Amino acid sequence: MTHEVTNQVPPLTGHDVSADPAMVEGVRREGADWALGELRSLGTLAGSARAQEWGRLANEHPPVLRTHDRYGNRVDEVEFHPAWHELMAVAVEHGLHATPxxxxxxxxxxARAAKFYVWSQVEAGHGCPISMTYASVAALRHTRALAAEWEPLLASRGYDPGLRPAAAKRGVLAGMAMTEKQGGSDVRANTTRAEPLGDGTYAITGHKWFNSAPMCDAFLVLAQAPGGLSCFLLPRVLPDGSRNAMRIMRLKDKLxxxxxxxxxxxxxxxxxHLVGEEGRGVRTIIEMVNMTRLDCVIGSAAGMRHGVxxxxxxxxxxxVFGKALAEQPLMRNVLADLALESxxxxxxxxxxxxxxxxxxRGDTGEGALRRTALAAAKYWVCKRAPMHAAESLECLGGNGYVEESQMPRLFRESPLNGIWEGSGNVAALDLLRSIAKEPDNLDAFFDEVDQAKGADVHLDTAVREAKDSLTDSATLEHRARQVVERLALVLQASLLVRHSVPAVADAFCASRLGPERSLAYGGLATGADSGAIIDRVGTKIA
Structure with a gap:
């Protein structure tokens, strides 16, 4: 017997992915405890072998572009494996898109954020069109007639793939096309043109370097109109059933x-169709971008949760060496540190x-907090995700380097949210611009953080340093990453001090804000209660 299998880890299936104390407690705090039943139902499906197989198959069989039919007619269709459609159907049926x-x-x-967090742990790629459909409503509301026409379809819980006129479908999905090859994040350098046709519509001519989810039913597009850079809604299929003149040149071969x-x-x-006013395209589409930035944070948090x-x-x-790997002191230190980050x-x-x-819903104070806190979290949480994925993979040793473990897929996915909707520099500079233009945003941020004042000496010191770091405006742009990192950390620490168990809050403040910070995971001080921290990962999954 040379192939007797021993000491191999059983598959992680048959569990409830929503059995996550930090997530459940947060949902209750934020007023969505009414959704916990649906979350459990979705979490049970997410933990099933069936759903995990959908995730595997959707990645083993990536989409294929069909530019023409057998007769030579241009069709520009993207074909997906049936597993993709299963994942999408669950997401839409549970309202992870525009339903809220x-x-x-x-x-x-x-509730929608929590469901997106849970279901993203099955497979992250299909979250892109779901996220953009969710976010598109924020921009469309700049033009009431368009919102009235499209919003009910975008919010529908009916998944209806295929290219047909929107009015003939049970539900539709939305994508986005901002980036051009010569400009990247500098969208004001875009050259795509929008020419008025005289009937209230525009003719769009040009090229987009990244069009996200080209199989969607409509896209928010930036183009240069007579009045300047403007935002447009571009449907894939026109009301008469003909294909709009949007040509898919190729699909990107991505990491x-x-x-x-x-x-x-x-x-x-x-x-x-013009969305908002001519010349105000960035201001219009930024409403969508801010919503998708929230999903970048959610997606990175979901990846961390899945990894740990x-x-x-x-x-x-x-x-290992006669006892469970989780009982080895150094491994417990690593696992606890990963759990803190998650x-x-x-x-x-x-x-x-x-x-x-x-x-x-109209709370201006919460809006001001969100404006600053979202930029800080987008920068920091997304920046930490690749390191977290790498360390989680390493905990599985060589087994984690094998595709069957799911960990390579998690690792390859981990940098995306840091790039999508503005890379690290864009997010950091956006925060600085926000507080320069609207100082009330910074006041709202520190009002939130200061609710934990006096509870932890490391946090109090870090908050003072964060405030001091903003005073030297001459060097602020050069130091933007350091400043935003510290803001993100004090916000996270404040939330944990107020809402988590002492073992988590104390270890986080000491390891992220104290004088003995470690640059690698697994550097928690000897006084950290690793067992209590790891327990927060959830007993039902261990």
Whole structure:
């Protein structure tokens, strides 16, 4: 018997992904406890072998572009494996897309964020069109007629793939096309043109270097109109059933996010509708961008949660040197440190979702907090995700380097949210511009952080240093990353001090804000209660 299998870790299936203390407690705090039943139902599906197989298949069989049919007609269709459609159907049926916009219930955006967090742990790529559909409503509301026409379809819980006129479908999805090859983040350098057609529509001509999810039913597009850079809604299929003049040139061959299609496209006089006013395209589409930035934070938090869950599960069931790997002191230190990072990301994610929900409902104070806190979290949480994924993978040793473990997929996905909707420098500079233009945003941020004042000496010191770091305006742009990192950390620490267990809060403040900070995971001080911290990952998954 040379192939007897021993000391191998059983599959992590049959569990409830929503059994996450930090997430559940946050949902309750932010007023969405009414959604916990649906969260459990979605979490049970997310933990099933069936759903995990969907995630595997969707990545093993990436989308394929069909530019022409067998007769030579241009069709520009993207084909997906059936597993992709299963993932999408679950996401839409559970309202992970635009459904909260039509709900009068307080906490609707919090519930949606929590469901997005849970379901993203199955497979992250399909979250792209779901996220953009969610975010598109914020921009469309700049033009009431368009919002009235499209919002009910965007918010529908009916997943209806295929290219047909929007009015003939049970539900539609929205994408985005901002980036051009000569400009990147500098969208004001865009050259795509929008020419008025005289009937209220425009003809769009030009090229987009990144078109996210080209199989969607409509796209928010930036183009140069007579009045300057403007935002447009460009449908894939026109009301008469003909294909709009949007040509998919190729699909991107990406590092990760392989289940999802990203494309280069050309417009040859494609028909589009103005959203907002001419010349105010950035101001209009930034409403969408801010919503997708929230999903970048949620997606990174979900990846961290998935990574530490896999690491704890493996270490619990793997025996090394006569005892479980999770009982080895240094491994416990690493697992606890990963758990701290994950919980801090989850706590700030749920708080931002709550601020978003209340801001949409008219709370200006929560809107001001969100403006600063979202930029800080987008920078820091997304920046930490690749390091967290790498360390989680390493906890599985060589087994984690094998595709069957899911960990390589997690690792390849981890840098994306740091790039999407503005890379690290863009997010950091955006925060500085926000507080320069609207000092009340910074006041709202520190009002939130100061609710933990006096509870931890490391936090109090870090808050003073964060405030001092903003006083030297001459060097502020050069120091932007340091400043924003510190702001993100004090916000996370404040939330953990107020809402988590002492073991988590104390260890986070000491390891992230204290004088003995470690640059690698697994550097918690000897006084850290690793067992209590790891327990927060959840007993049902270990």
């Amino acid at each position: 916009w039509t709900s009068p219930r307080p906490g609707a955006h919090v 990760g996010n392989r289940s999802n299609a990203s494309a280069e496209v050309e417009y040859e006089g494609a028909v589009a 869950t896999q690491a704890v599960h493996h270490a619990t069931h793997r025996t 919980e801090a990301a989850t706590a700030v994610m749920v708080r931002l979702a709550g601020a978003t929900d209340r801001a949409i």
